[in-house]
Amino acid sequence: NAGVTQTPKFQVLKTGQSMTLQCAQDMNHEYMSWYRQDPGMGLRLIHYSVGAGITDQGEVPNGYNVSRSTTEDFPLRLLSAAPSQTSVYFCASRPPKGFNTEAFFGQGTRLTVV
């Protein structure tokens, strides 16, 4: 019963390096999203996707890219890491059909940019 799987769990990057955070779900959910969590700020929406081939920006999209080639996968790319991107990143998926459905989260990726 995997649910939402994120890799890696921890990552340290140097400023300017690039990397991809992986997210996969096995629940056939059309909607997927990426959040970052910083102390005292809750979770902030970075990018989201309502289905394969469709992505859109959330509250804090700068410095991040996403793509959605399949229903299952929704990777998040940092093109040139900055210390301000040090955070814990969560991927989430939700069933379709409205605003009452539960969001299922991965275990998170703790990213440090030095």
Next chain:
Amino acid sequence: TQLLEQSPQFLSIQEGENLTVYCNSSSVFSSLQWYRQEPGEGPVLLVTVVTGGEVKKLKRLTFQFGDARKDSSLHITAAQPGDTGLYLCAGASLSTGANNLFFGTGTRLTVIP
């Protein structure tokens, strides 16, 4: 951005005490959810409320959605150490895309045995 403010930000209480956490916004939400998050894990859904004035009970936890659908509260009766965690409210509205959840700032609860 749909700003959801939670209060208090931190709460440390003794086992057996009661507590209330508040989630407030100037925006109207179609629904509001409460999640609990433990260290090293993602948030897990506790409840969803959708109707103004709605009250839902989950064992010792009571959730209320404000009449105007702009605020919510979580009340815990006789808190236990297992209630320790980060509590997050999250709202959804048609104006920002029904699927998008906007999270509150969080309340970190510690229950001391």
